[in-house]
Amino acid sequence: MTVSFFVVLLLSVIRLSTPMFIAGLGNMYCERVGILNLGAEGMMVSGAFAAVLGSYYTGNPWIGVFCGMVGGLVAGALHALICVEFGGLHAISGLGITMLFNGVTKFLCLSIFGSTFTPNVAALQTTKILQGVPVLGKYLGALSPLVYLGGLIAVISYFVIFRTPYGLRVQMVGDDPRTVETAGINVWKMRYSGVLICGLLCGIAGAYMSLGQLDRFFEGMIAGKGMLAVIAVKMGKWEPKGILGTALLLGFFDAVQLQLQINGIIGIPPEMLQLLPYVAGIAVLSLQTGATRLAALDTQYLRNKYKF
Amino acid sequence: GSKPAEPGVTEPAASSTEPAAPAKEWKIGLVAAGKFGDNGLNDALKAAVDAFTADTGIPVTKVEVSELSDHAIHARNFGEQGYDMVIMGGTVSELMPEVLEDFPNTHYILNKGTVDGYDNCTSIQFEEPQAGFIGGAFAVMMSEHLAGVNKVGWIGGMRINDLEMCRYSFQAGAHYAGGQAVESYVGDFQDIAKAKELALQMYGEGMVIVQAFAGGAANGVYQAVESLPEGNYAMGAATGQFNLSPERILASHIIKTDEYFNEVCKKFIAGEMPSGIIKAGLKDGATGIRISPLIGDQIPQEIKDKMAEIEAKIVSGEIVPPTDEASYNAYVAK
Amino acid sequence: MVYAVEMRGITKRFPAVLANDHIDIAIKAGTVHAIIGENGAGKSTLMNILYGLHKPDEGEILINGQKQAFGSATDAIDCGIGMVHQHFMLVPRLTVADNVVLGKEPRKGLLYDRKAAIAKVAEVCSRHNIQVDPAKKVADISLGMQQRVEIVKTLYRGAEIIILDEPTAVLTPQEIDDLGEILRQLKEGGKTIIIITHKLEEVMDFSDDISVLRGGKHIATLRKAETDIPELTRLMVGRDVQLGGRKESAPGKEEALRLTDIVYAAAGRQILKSISLVLHKGEVLGLAGIDGSGQTQLAEIVAGVLTPSGGSVVYHSRDITGKTVAQRKKEGIGFIAQDRQKHGLVMDFSIAENLVLGFQRRPEYCQYKIAVNSKAVISDAQKRIREYDIRTPGEQVRVSMLSGGNQQKVVVAREMGSRPQLIVADQPTRGVDVGAIEAIHNILINHRNKGGSVLLVSLELDELMMLSDRIAVFFDGRLMGILDSATATREQIGMMMVGSSLEGKEGPAS
């Protein structure tokens, strides 16, 4: 077990957990304004595909990331329309969005590229400027710039939620939208903003998967990462720190699981290793104490419907 | 380099430039287990029937089916519509006897099927382990040549029987060449990101060649190797997948489905298609290792010779590639 | 003269109800204006319209003579209107300052300036002489304090017109007096105050003018000096109401309930500290105390909803400490929970379904031990609706469609209809209009006169003194003493409620 072994493992953990925590941060905004989002998967698929399209047509991966954000935003807007405007059922809307965008992206991919995956496009798999850093450059540069962007988003999110007026309002909407409405704040705008930010971040998470980790879009590539983001935000108790921690934990067990397979722990069937991250998740959950809850999560809030 | 194509049914333009219009209105169908555009088995089958259409002008109806239980439904649908021949995946084997009796005039070709004893059914079994064995040996020899490493990687999608057979034979091949294979599974055929991490961890342990055998997730292996410096390589599967990573796939474990099924179709309309189980292996040119047409020149002649030698031994029966744990252990013990 | 508020021809329809029907109302600047009416008369709706939360279907609003069209509460706030709602609009997890500044947060650059928020709130409080600690979490302060926070909220936003919707429903007498003092100061400071309340004594105490609504219509506006409580009652209800139908039959000597050394702790806090009590058959025992003194918990322990940390509950000489709610119901303990919407009723059930809630396993509602006997349930519901005068189109109507008072009647009808021997009633008349209060009082007294016992929790001393035979006064989880209500005075009880025990005046403990 050399140093480089640990570094490889660490990089693995970071890469595996990045999409989970970027999307998890998005979900944090969404849930904090009271909207449950089981559609993170769909938003990520949309983002991943749009990012590749953007990069494919312009040759510039950053434009791709921007397109990915727009892609996520479109899915987010749909979720917002249903949950915020029409007072729809959040869980169902989320599942519908995942199904719809899985279908639509596959469908567009087939119509545009004639295959279930796209050609390779300009990507963001490495951070060139960091490769010059002495000693660590080799490792720092090996990560996608989107990983660093993700870290930045986490820090910014911390400040946004706990240190800005907007954050104060977001916190309150998740607890009690009626109170916020009586304070003269537009609850629906708040809710829209949370869901849209979520769409945006899920779009980035999707773009990370298609452009940061790979350099093209494949059908089915999100492979459940969106659902893990849903888990991360709840286990992380709606705080950037916690979400980051949970994502890293799940990523760690996944990386370890892969390592255990490679090092051939004889006698343990691979399927039993593959379920390790999920078992670890349940174990951690059952050790968690003090169930915090957002009082208004997964509730409808409609105009002119309430008694004050 | 993928050409746009319509999913689902592709009605080929019956071109008038064809030498002779077929006398009989042949009705031929292809049922893909999953989706076209997978750069794997289904695309190979599609390529085969497309080539057949191009060669003969006979159109082939293609459908994609993702649900297991729908395959039998299709087998029946095509029979009801009076098709002459239908190419299907072997997964329907168990449900076929009844269909075969109900539609004696339709000939079913089962890719990797197990049905025997019916006049209107041919099961084709590719002897893939043969390719696996050579692949393992090649990987070890090549990585000794490149980096003096005798450990090679093998990444599978899910632990299904097909892959297990190839895994054991690959391992045996590696052992034959004096090396060792490190194997692991992604868990599904889709999670490219995880496949990539798995591959990166393998390369990180010093391996320089990893064989990908994971359907769509194989792309993760190619993406991994491309992110690494020169000198690290991958091996592909299916029809070669060289287009997926032109500069890093040295050689591929292949089943020549594309060529083989074109031949099958031609044989059928010529009335020469036998029934029962047909084994297709190295000696028929149906499986084997294909060296990259793009970077294959990096392989020294010495290794190529060695591979030819192994191939001859397999064809002659001197080497019987193992296909499961028991036969592997027996092989190693020898 | 220019009115601070003029509302002309205001009409508001909700699905199936006409909540406000062409209401014209004018409020003079610098006065306290009370709005009264039965449950569901449309008071809150009218005020929500004034505050911009609802849009009227018809009518117009003038503020200081200017016509206004409010799109949202923001518009109203900008116009100098503030509102304190019937249910407190506070987020318990956050601090007082956070709650107050919400929507108008002081900033430092892009960030929220929490320090400035605390300073500003403290400044507003001291200017208006209101005692609140801005840095405390709302979860940690008393209801009276929360009420003050609500008022500070409106003042912080620079409100000149302050609406209070049933501000006293949850306050203790002491807190009500404090509130009156604050209101007087605000009025002197030139603010206009609109107050909704069901307590007519307060109306006479606080207000200058009084408007009465009934069935969504404006009935009258009167000067306080020119009216009295009976007239207001008549205007509200449309008939005379006789509160205080107290019957002077002596309580029995048989013990119905004996509590010994009841201790209850939650979240590391001692809520009940060794309480011992006896309740006799044919007796009403009132539990008095500031809200949060532990009387609600005691009631819930008797009902079986809470499990005490120590002590025993003996009912008709049987120890029922470990018994479940269901078993206690079977033994004849009825419970009118404080929060009818949350605890008393399944709001999405029909009236009929709610009327058997908790008694669904009784043989008369059950067929073959497993099936609901719908025929019996329905005919029984129809009978109860008649008997308890529940105003509804039918027994299949969802209770959520009923007004608060009628919802309460459903709860009372259910618990009383089960023929209990002991009824535990936790604030049974909270937020209920006079007509319904009269009905509920009569029901409780009748129960007592027939030899049943009542454990009555109420925050209103008048109610307690009117209904109870004896009054047990709580302070901070302790029993300060038990008084005979025939001889006790308001002042005595009030003193004990804030912690000064009256040596020697304690009633017999058994």
Add this chain to the structure above:
Amino acid sequence: MKINALKLRLKDALVPLILILIAFLFSAIWISFMGKSPLEAYRALFAGAFGSTSGVVNTVKKSVPIAFASFAVIVSTKANVFNIGAEGQLAMGAFGATMAGIFLKGLPAAVHIPAAILAAALGGMAFALVPALLRVKRGINLLVVLLLMNNIARFLLQFFVLDAFASDNALVPSTDRIMESARLPYLIGPPYRLTIAVLIVLAVAIVLELFFRRSTAGYEMRAVGLSPEAARYAGIDINKYMLLGLLLSGALAGVGGGLEILGNHHRLYIDFSPGYGYDGIPIALLSGGSPLISILGSLLFGALRTGSLNMQAKVGISDEIISVIQGSLILCIAANYFVKYLLNRRRSGKAGKEAGQ
């Protein structure tokens, strides 16, 4: 009064129909975008699903597991828990049925089939037990645990099929075949193969309807579902009902998976379920909590899956469009308040006016 009630019923029925219409219109846009005729596509879809005996049979067959998944979700939501884990429980039920089908030997069909169905129910129930206990005993977020459990089920199923109980003589990864005596008898024999699973679905739906409408326990469970606090104050053991709701839900999902094995596949495959467990969720909500109505929804989803095969072969539209139709249908269901809102607004406008007069 009678007529009014009838009108109300019609309106309730109208809502889902409008939703379905919107979803199909939306998908028509996509189909024309592909350069195909939506009309022709839908005709092929319909013909495939209902146009022939085999079409109808296949539609019905596919609706069986979907219906059970939706029953599972209905039961759980009645008890105030949201069972998003039906997919995993379905898989474990299938596993249970397979085990009983393979290893219980020498039983007559009349005993073996019920035993295998019971095993399926136990399988699903056992898999719901961990989340249920974590929820009831420790108040842990059920959604998270159930989502994790779905992932665990996926790998457990792989392990069972590929390793522990892998069949030696099948090229397709699967277990051995179940005994003849465990296979469900046919109502319509080969080639159609419609088994008595259909009758079981109907029977279970009726039993559930009766349970919720008529039984005291059903009444109590509904009270817990609508207002747990009020139920607790009324002396109903809410933990018991949450536990019961989730376990019953797991059992129902398990039976759905089990019937799929006992009736259709006769052996366990890794991907025998293309997401039936998730299909059940929107249907449960579309049905407004009525098991009988959810059967209609399941038939719709089954028809989509069956008809898409024909649509592919006849019109050349790949079955992504089914994801699109289903996805938009689900979104419409989620937004069903929108339609109700429109209908309500008309009604309330009228009511308001009447009240005003």
